[in-house]
Amino acid sequence: MLGVLWGKSEEKGGGRKNLLLSHLLDTAAVAERMWDGFLAPSTKQMLDEVAGGAGKGRLFFAWLCGVHDCGKATPAFQRLWPKGAAEVRAAGLSWNEAAVARSRWRHDCAGGFVVRRLLPAAGWDERHVGWVWPLVAGHHGRFPEEGQLTPSRRAMGQLEGGARWAQVQRALVERFSRELGFGGLAAVAPVVVPSRAFQLHMSGLIVMADWIASDEQHFGGVDDVRRVTLGGARLRAERAWGALGLCGGWGVLAEPGPGAFRVRFGEVPRSSQVMVVEAAGRMECPGLLVVEAPMGEGKTKAALLAAEVLAARFGADGVFVGMPTQATCDPMFESVRGWVGGVDGGLASRVALLHGKRMFNREWRGLVDGARRDAEAQFGGVDEYGDCCEDDPYGAGAAVGGVGGEVAARGPAQWFLGAKRGLLCPFVVGTIDQLLFAATRTKHVMLRMAGLVGKVVVLDEVHAADVYMSQFLGEGLRWLGQAGVPVVLLSATLPPGQRRALVGAYVAGAASREEYEVPGLPEPAGYPSVTAAWMGPGGEPGFLVEDCGSWRADLRVRVELLPEAVAGPGATRERQVAVQEAADRGVGDFLEHALAEGGRALVIRNTVGRAQSLYEELRGRVDGRVVLLHGRIAVGPRADRTVEVLRLLSALRPDDGSLGEGGRLVVVATQVAEQSFDVDADVLVTDLAPIDLLLQRIGRLHRHDGVARPARLREPRVVVTGFDAASPGGEGSGAVPRFLGASEGIYGRYLLLRAAALVGAAGGGGRGWSVPGEVPSLVAAGYEGAGGGVPAAWADDMESAREVYVRELGERADAAVKFLLSRRGDRESATLAGLHRAALPPSDDAGVLQAVVRDGDPSVEVILVVGAEGGYRTLSGRALTVNGDVAEGLLDDVLAGTVRLPPSCTKAVAQELLPLPGWRGDARLRYSPALVLDTDGRAELGDRSVRYDADLGLVLEAAGAARR
Template sequence: MNLLVSHLVDAAAVGELLWDHFLAPSTRAWLDEVAGGPGRGRVLLAWLCGVHDCGKATPAHQRLWPEGARAVREAGLSWHEPTAAKHRWRHDRAGGFLLRSVLSDAGWSPEQVEWVWPLVAGHHGLFPAEGQLPEPRRAQGQLRGEGNWPRVQQELVRWFTQALGFAGVGAVQPVSVPSRAAQLHVSGLVVMADWIASDEHHFVGVDDLDEVSMEAARKRAGRAWAELGLRGGWGSLTAPASGVFEARFGHAPRDSQLAVLEAARAMQAPGLLVVEAPMGEGKTKAALVAAEELAARFGADGVFVGMPTQATSDPMFSQVRSWAGAIDAGLAGQVALLHGKRMFNKEWTALLAADAELDRRFAGVDEYGMHCGDDEYGLAAVSQAPADAVAERQAPAQWFLGSKRGLLCPFVVGTIDQLLFAATRTKHVMLRTAGLAGKVVILDEVHAADVYMSQFLREGLRWLGQAGVPVVLLSATLPPSQRREFIDAYLLGAASKEEAAFPAPPEPVGYPRVTAAWLDDDRAAPRFDVREAAAWRPDVPVEVEILSEQMLGAGSTTEQRRAALDAGDRAVADLLEQWLAVGGCALVIRNTVARAQSTFAELQARFGDDVRLLHARLTVQARADRTEDCLQLLGPPPKPGDDPRPPRPARLILVATQLAEQSFDVDTDLLVTDLAPIDLLLQRIGRLHRHAGTVRPSSVEQPRVVVTGFDDTGDRPPRLLYASEKIYGRYLLLRTAAEVSRARETGWRIPTVVPELVDRVYSGQPLVPEGWVEAETAARTDWEQEQSARAAGATPFLLTRLGEHEAPTLEGLHSDGVSGGGSESLMEAVVRDGERGVEVILVVADGDRYRTLAGRALGPNGEVPDGVLDEVLGATVRLPPTLSQAAVQECRVLPGWQGHPWLRYSLALELDGQHRKKLGETVVRYDTELGLVEETKQ
């Protein structure tokens, strides 16, 4: 048994340690301000962390354990059990209800009561409305308690308050009301303290009231903190001095990188920094150094770096570890990789393996004190570190790696989804907010957020602005309208306004360009700092060609479509034979997996082993291995001290999907690409002649992009690849096709022309030839309707609904229920516009037993022998969305997986001996070279 008062003081003691060893200086500063002066924020936080469970002092909770219930009754507190048994009253809502009364009776002002009670009522992850607090009427007071119960509840809060050193409950009252974002931040800290103090490995139950004290609780909390290895980031950071780029990265800064740092220094308050610069300009390095400046000036204690995809997160993880280690050697071990496939990142798993001997017992606890051995990101949190070995850890404390806790790590690299999740009305969203608040947030490739994702990004920027979190946005191809939307969202949040008529920021002229935005001291008017700089490399003239492709209408037969596809593949192969006759490296980007597979097959028949294929329907292990192989062969030259790399191949052709257009640091001599909107097309061109000093064959010394995927019809509007229209919409593709057609004569000077091209295509100004205008007008109408519908589709999932951005408290935040789901795959579907395809693990059903794809034997029910788990997990593949429903209906968790912490929720796709399976009306096959292939539809 653990006395309730024992848990309250334990949680309060953990709250003190959060203040001492975890909170950012900026968080401590505003807590002190709210509490009434220096040092008062610490004890206020401890009180909030401890008082969270006051609702357990009710019959509703005390009756749940028969032995404890008898003890309570023997102490003179009673209830009518038959009545109480018929109803339920959650102790978190009971706590909010009781605390409102206790605080009011103690003389607290209504505005202070109203922001504090939701912290208690919402500490299990959901914030109810005030009307949802009281016990059910039919309980007739038997859940709240009558007789002496009100006195006991008052006394419990009084005793706990005085144990913390306050004269009484009235003395706790803050002097100001924090922002709603700050309240959500504190709520996350309360949950964090509760989960730590609920760990029975460290907080053994106390059943003797004489043994309960703050002194004893502090000793328990101190031991737990040391054994868990918890810590914050760098604490108070010194502003970077001259020479910081050389110290961090081994080279002098480029002009554009200096402009980013100078803009950060010009900001007079936490704000938004938008960096637009060419591909390969070094934006991320500039952002990391700017983060040091912003952290030093505004009291941040760590960094979150959000990337567009899991694949782009992995190399960034290495870069951030190197940067953090250059600041302080101990910080490299505090960087977490946060995405659903991190177990396939060799650097991450090696760090965890290095900590394995330190991590043997701790499994963590959830919000109910239940022990859990796995998390939503596929990694088990299995143990605790001995107190004397904490400093030897190579990766963040295992406690941080449990479900929903990843953003609480001091330094985090993950997908942008992690920030988007924090903008959704989901359970325990406060933990995500607490993980982002107190950091500098860097988001790369923000142009990749479509209209649906942008709703969540803008909502997230509102909350970050209100929380005073400095944010750095990076993009090579950001439309001006999107830049303005992001700036407005952040400033509206900082001003705590639903809407406001802020003046537009000055429009930058040059490229690279940096725009800084923040509010003045009165938080009433925006301030801007706009800078331009010269790109580090001179313009490169890129020749633009069109490879016209026959497009068939809706009435064409399967055979006709197949013949047209084959003809298009042959045309690409013919072109590559011409340009790569004496060698060279080419990148071919197709807009669909099926198209990439078809092109690969044709090219492999002609060029043999010189061809590689990379797309999203490979198994995760194959995709990781192929990505690493491409980076080794075509990536940037190694730095001093790096492992040697194989020489650049004499000839190589990489066929890929859109995976290759974002943060994929490869250098190719020739690019062949399907038509895509201009910003994405320019991103793809960013892989062309990317690294200076590369020796290229004479035939490809001049950078050249060949655009295909549409028929070149001259004066008539082009017919576009149907799949491309479905992905991107006809409107932007038509306008981009017009620019591509024009560029055949003039080429493009990259990077100077990049912002001009993006602005023209997205501006809506007249652009297409006269013969295309009617088709463009119709396409624009369809596009605008679709954009509006998709934006509206995000509304039900947003953390704050329209009209609520000026709400003063968290009351009712979840009153309409949660949006989305708890798992990462379900959340991805919420923030990325619908079903992304079910993930399955491929196994081969061989009679009455199972094998892995590589042929290793599993148990008769799929049991996984020691040493085979990585191979099984590595066979995970994401199915096309069209097959998701069939997969859910026809696939199952193998019986031998049901008790396994990493496999118990994983669907197995049971292939036959030819690696085939019928799903619904479609036969799929897994080919070791092509990946998952949709063979037939019956």
């Protein structure tokens, strides 16, 4: 009977059906290749423990991967291909077609049902049956509950088949097990139940093996059971593995020696960097390392070498570095490639950049150029056999370029570049969203978690996660803690409560507890500091908390106030414009004086509209150069402008004449310049923001020593504006300040009040701030100062704002709960059964996923094109056809016109905009709405007019602009 059961039809088997036993062995053979050339040492060690001892894990892993499709040995599946069904019937395996046709029973659930029945009969302990069947039932992306395995009663037993079918199912699994080398199904039984997080990791690896073994170019049909052998499957797997260019990372890594920092980075380590690396070397078990240090202290380099130490000690095979934004990923990508190349020169090409705009990164483009097709367009729909092609990259309608044997000369294997697979690359730099996605109850979440387990995870700027995002961050840390993944968190301005919550989440996961109050966690006594936490072998947490002095003496930053009038909520449009123009003139007056002898200023505004308005004021007044940078500039020009700003505001101070005779530069930016933005300004003007963000902005001021500065700018000065400190009662009366409506909408009134109080105290008497020495105390006061430290006249307003703040924090945290990977009360479950109960709808759309893990109204991206006679033009002026068809070589130019609109435009975009007709056949354009501008750069969208200006970016002319 095994000679007729089909696993892949002729259409999906390269013109010849592939027997089910052949596909199981193919998948097992791929798993062997993964063991030999991809799995992390820590993963192998755990599999050995699960299987019963050293050397046993490889065989057990191959069995786990191969058995996944045993549910295809049922009438419910075998009937789906008419030709194959006829052969099965002719061999004597029958079913009632009318009864089977009434109900659907997916083969993944059927597989769970089959092993749930076979394994106990073979003598398996129920504990092991309980964790293994979800791996089979969940291999198409979702884990059902046990009750969902049972076929519908309406089919009267016909879906699973009768006694004859049960015999064939047992024979299939027994034959498969014996082909691998087991004495029988009973001999496969594991001895240790792994953690639920490790089970999720295994599930992702099973999916990976299945997808590779489903590639018809390397695993064509084998329709004669006499030719179905493990040896043949191994030859096919070896060819496929080599053709796809798949490989892992470090493998077994030697722990770096005392001089490693200088070797890796070409410089002597600072005391804080030594402290971090040594702390990593003193951790008793895999754990969490929280590094708090000033901007410019060198946290990143310390974290990378600490990651190398942790990888060597705990068997990690690579690293994931998560950054707060796409823009901050690009410079980190270059840094990580340099570091990985320092470990092993051949590894630098295996580093992947993982964000939606990576094709505009020149270094990334240089790595992947030469690929014939984009590997990100691999997923089709649901085929006629009930297989979900979004689960199978080689299914109907899949693009094969770059997968079936074509491997780029440089860069990661193209297989890793497909949807949901990027984190499987051995070394990855991406946005923190990639980790947050791994903490959501979404389809194929196991692939994302499989890409994190077995690595060291480094997350920069973790303070940037708001309370909503922090729920997913905490959930991710729980799973990583349970999986024993070393994690390094970096921050310059981490509130103490947030540090405690992050440590608590990781330790709770490591302890497999629903909640875990971290007992005895000391607070750092100084700054920079490192906090290490792990769960010891005896079930007790271990902590290490140290601090040291900064490499650089404190800067005494002079804090000045530049209040501005604030138009009330009922102000007319004319009043709003007048107030804004007056505010812009005030900043212009200040900069004219401050830059009289030359110099480079950075101005950070809280909204795009304010940045654009100030830019228009300054470019007519500043005798030098004015540059505008914000998130509503099209991605192509914005990437170029960002590079230019980084160059002009670098510590090297390039003098190429572009600043004019006076040597003046003003960069007007939004929050894009707030963090992970390595610039050095002589003077800073900033809108009021919460204290940690103000300090982040101050981190761009006098960032480096030894920089030549004009005499009047040799003292670091930050000028804080964007609020009205002269409310009724007069300046200095202690009256409650008024804030810009947009700022209050972004940050909330409570945090702005606390920041205003701290700014007022520093600026009122000319005391200023000592940075970085005072950073921890300022951040603590800005977030956990309760009602103290503010003028008495503010007390009632402060308390009212605090109540709103606390209530909104609770509401936003609760809003995230329904999307978290594990539900409250379910975090101590021993298996993956039912994990996807009430799961989110499937989606490969990064925008949809981002809306899940980031709070607030969703924004939307559009591609700007210009309507022209006889067709369209790209934003840069290159011609498209009458339908917008994109000729070879123009795709990147079209995508360079992508711009993100504010949330206020989202509804209008959904109602009014579509892709151009010629884009519908292009995988990267078919879902991209086009905003067609006239030849003056204008368009109507909803109830407003918009225009695109080469200098200003996208301008909203009929309504206020939103953040970024």
